[in-house]
Amino acid sequence: MAGKVGERMVPLGVLLKRELSGERVERPDVVHGQASQSKKGEDFTLFKTECERVPGDSVTTFSVFALFDGHNGSAAAIYSKENLLNNIISAIPSDLSRDEWIAALPRALVAGFVKTDKDFQEKAHTSGTTVTVVIVDGWFVTAASVGDSRCILESAEGSVYFLTADHRLEVNEEEVERITASGGEVGRLNTGAGAEVGPLRCWPGGLCLSRSIGDMDVGEYIVPVPHVKQVKLSTAGGRLIISSDGVWDALSCEAALSCCRGMSPDAAATQIVKEAVQIKGLRDDTTCIVVDILPPEKATPTVPPTKKSGKGVFKMFRRKSCESSSQTDKEPFEPDAVEEIFEDGSAMLSRRLETEYPICNMFKLFICAVCQVEMKPGEGISVHADSSKPGRVRPWDGPFLCPSCQFKKEAMEGKRPS
Numbered sequence: 001m002a003g004k005v006g007e008r009m010v011p012l013g014v015l016l017k018r019e020l021s022g023e024r025v026e027r028p029d030v031v032h033g034q035a036s037q038s039k040k041g042e043d044f045t046l047f048k049t050e051c052e053r054v055p056g057d058s059v060t061t062f063s064v065f066a067l068f069d070g071h072n073g074s075a076a077a078i079y080s081k082e083n084l085l086n087n088i089i090s091a092i093p094s095d096l097s098r099d100e101w102i103a104a105l106p107r108a109l110v111a112g113f114v115k116t117d118k119d120f121q122e123k124a125h126t127s128g129t130t131v132t133v134v135i136v137d138g139w140f141v142t143a144a145s146v147g148d149s150r151c152i153l154e155s156a157e158g159s160v161y162f163l164t165a166d167h168r169l170e171v172n173e174e175e176v177e178r179i180t181a182s183g184g185e186v187g188r189l190n191t192g193a194g195a196e197v198g199p200l201r202c203w204p205g206g207l208c209l210s211r212s213i214g215d216m217d218v219g220e221y222i223v224p225v226p227h228v229k230q231v232k233l234s235t236a237g238g239r240l241i242i243s244s245d246g247v248w249d250a251l252s253c254e255a256a257l258s259c260c261r262g263m264s265p266d267a268a269a270t271q272i273v274k275e276a277v278q279i280k281g282l283r284d285d286t287t288c289i290v291v292d293i294l295p296p297e298k299a300t301p302t303v304p305p306t307k308k309s310g311k312g313v314f315k316m317f318r319r320k321s322c323e324s325s326s327q328t329d330k331e332p333f334e335p336d337a338v339e340e341i342f343e344d345g346s347a348m349l350s351r352r353l354e355t356e357y358p359i360c361n362m363f364k365l366f367i368c369a370v371c372q373v374e375m376k377p378g379e380g381i382s383v384h385a386d387s388s389k390p391g392r393v394r395p396w397d398g399p400f401l402c403p404s405c406q407f408k409k410e411a412m413e414g415k416r417p418s
């Protein structure tokens with residue numbers, strides 16, 4: 001199978017059949033709005049609603065919504081806004097059917113995030129950024145995130161989901177363990193008199209986040225490997241809210257959803273930002289993106305999202321706790337209208353870049369799984385290789401990294417001096 005798979009030509013007849021079977025299903029209307037109040041000018045957003053999987057074929061359209069909350073300057077946020085999407089798309093093999101494309105997305109998101117971080121760090125800027133990217137293709141929603149901007153989903157049926165993880169050290173014990181094991185130090189700010197104040201931070205640097213793009217001055221264990229979650233909505237649709245921490249520090253997800261119920265996405269985003277600033281004041285950049293995924297006939301703005309009543313709008317036994325970081329507590333007795341297709345938040349590239357058959361065969365063997373550079377046979381290093389334990393991996397165990405990305409991988413795992 002070596003190297004040939006991604007290069008195959010797809011006969012026109014096959015393409016046509018794919019389009020007819022997969023694409024002619026009813027597609028939702030995707031409507032978005034945003035609002036922002038700026039304090040530091042370090043929040044950036046990206047909207048691309050007319051992306052095409054197959055260039056020139058409008059049936060293959062997908063939408064991208066992204067939020068970048070920069071810190072210590074805006075260079076990393078701006079760089080990510082300009083380059084991340086391209087790096088993600090470049091990591092998806094061409095000639096895939098729609099189903100294959102959606103299945104390949106989680107790995108491509110990981111590759112795109114890591115490449116963006118690596119390329120930015122080569123410019124030696126000191127800033128960093130959180131990133132939340134949401135890709136909507138039909139009823140499929142795929143969210144990838146590093147940092148503490150959050151994306152929540154409320155299905156038309158009334159269930160609420162977190163599509164992102166919180167990479168704040170204060171609330172994420174697993175990440176504290178990972179960073180400590182990689183040689184980082186986690187603790188609170190010491191006032192000098194023995195008193196410790198504020199949230200948990202990573203030292204040196206004092207960053208409160210465990211994952212970001214940029215932050216080369218903090219340490220390689222602050223990794224850009226995103227949490228990725230992919231769901232499929234029912235044809236009743238749902239509403240996404242993507243917000244920076246300025247919103248979530250002030251509003252619970254219930255409060256954010258209920259304060260704007262029935263409003264258009266633009267009005268909803270404005271309302272959420274207004275509520276957040278009213279409660280906490282404008283202490284931070286406060287940005288909100290609202291995306292409605294609607295059945296085509298419900299696209300008229302006069303029809304509010306289906307909601308039964310003001311009280312008890314969340315189904316008590318169906319709702320996922322907004323405080324819980326675990327998203328696996330599914331009730332077995334009621335079928336879920338939202339299908340959870342994929343979720344992985346591991347920081348280990350060896351796990352995140354490995355994809356199961358047949359997805360693995362869609363990626364080219366002699367292309368670096370992160371930066372997509374072409375490699376000569378024998379030049380690539382298995383993502384499972386560990387320079388501290390040579391000989392443990394069969395050299396043909398893909399996927400493969402170029403030497404430079406392999407170096408980056410080991411640095412992220414604390415195996416190289418940064």
Ligand SMILES: [Zn+2]
Nearest residue numbers: 368371402405
């Ligand atoms: Zn590479």
